[in-house]
Structures are given as structure tokens and as C-alpha cells.
Amino acid sequence: MIERYLLRHSDGLEIPLLWIHKRNPSSSRILFWLGEDGKVALKDWPQVIPYVNSGYDVISIDPRGLGETRMPYKALSPDDPSLGNLDFDHAYMNPLSSVLADYVYNSILTGRPYFLQMIEDLEIAKRFAQSKLALNVEWSVTGDGDAATLASAVAETLPAVRFVQGNSKTLKWSELVEQKSELWPVQVLLPDGAYIH
Numbered sequence: 001m002i003e004r005y006l007l008r009h010s011d012g013l014e015i016p017l018l019w020i021h022k023r024n025p026s027s028s029r030i031l032f033w034l035g036e037d038g039k040v041a042l043k044d045w046p047q048v049i050p051y052v053n054s055g056y057d058v059i060s061i062d063p064r065g066l067g068e069t070r071m072p073y074k075a076l077s078p079d080d081p082s083l084g085n086l087d088f089d090h091a092y093m094n095p096l097s098s099v100l101a102d103y104v105y106n107s108i109l110t111g112r113p114y115f116l117q118m119i120e121d122l123e124i125a126k127r128f129a130q131s132k133l134a135l136n137v138e139w140s141v142t143g144d145g146d147a148a149t150l151a152s153a154v155a156e157t158l159p160a161v162r163f164v165q166g167n168s169k170t171l172k173w174s175e176l177v178e179q180k181s182e183l184w185p186v187q188v189l190l191p192d193g194a195y196i197h
Helices: 042-053 081-085 088-093 099-109 114-132 147-157 173-179
Strands: 002-009 013-020 029-034 057-061 138-143 161-163
Touching: 002 114, 013 114, 029 042, 029 114, 029 147, 042 057, 057 114, 088 099, 099 114, 114 147, 138 147, 147 161
Parallel strands: 029 057, 029 138, 138 161
Antiparallel strands: 002 013, 013 057
16 A cells, blocks of 8 residues: 655645555554655665565655655756756756755755755654554665665664665765766765765
């Protein structure tokens, strides 16, 4: 079964949430599944169904600015006019010039980094789930693609949430710096994140 919710919080913010479970849910094992573009979609089903079959209830959300909460704009850059020719998905998440990049950079300037806002969105989803469940619940989180980095950070930040390593590798800023990479997932940007020990 798939239950669909819309969580409203913080004076106007919304989090679309899917709760995927067997017809008679056990509700004792919850897995937060995070995707690069937001909550689970049809293309992600082969990755999600094994968790459901092994007894997990799967919760998946669209963090602010992703999935259903995307801003319906496309940025144009005078620095690189070719960015405007990208398809909407790639143009929206381009780290050099995009709507999401503008949001991420502005969030750092205001002192509320976007990466931490996404962790907060997961915390809000966890509180929602706790209000519907018994107290004795095992919490886990996993992420697909670039979302594996967010999943790992959620497990380090939220109490009693265990990271489940999927097929994706977590990002290490030091590796990006050593590779002199100019393209990286903009949503994981944090102040002082890129340094080498």
C-alpha cells in the first residue's frame, strides 16, 4: 500500500511524503528512502520493493526545493549561455548556475544552509511518523545516488537513525578538491565543506 501525505510546517513550507508498506504493516521497522530528485518514483521501485518485502515500512519525502516542491523556473547564465539549453532536470540542479544553486548559495548567506534544511525536513518526517506509531521503532535511512550523502548525514545527526549503505557512494569534498572537479551536487554544499586535511 502507498499512503500519501502533505506535511505543513514552519509557516508555509510543505513536505510531500509517501508511506509504502504491506497491507498489514508491522510499523516496527521504518526506512527513510531518499532519492536524488526527491521522493521515490516509478523508476526507483526495483530498489524500494526489496525493503518492503523484507519487513520495512518505507517513508520517502520531497525535501524543500526538490520533487513536487521544485520551483518552476530555469536560470540563464551570461557566463555560460549553453546552460539554458540543458533539459529542465539538469538545468535545475546545475551547480554553476541554476535555480537550486541560487537557493543553496542564498541559504548559506542567510545562515541556514540548504543541506541542513534537508536534514530538518527528515526530522519533521520522523516526528510525523512517530506520532502515528508505537514507541519501539527501529529507524533507518538510505539514499540513492547523490542522496546517499544526505542519508549518511541524517544518520549522524538524528538520534537512533541507522545508515543503510545502498549501491551509491557518499560524497567526500576532499576528493572533489583533489580531482579539481567543477561539477558536483550543489545541494550538499556546506560552508567550509571543501578542504583537505
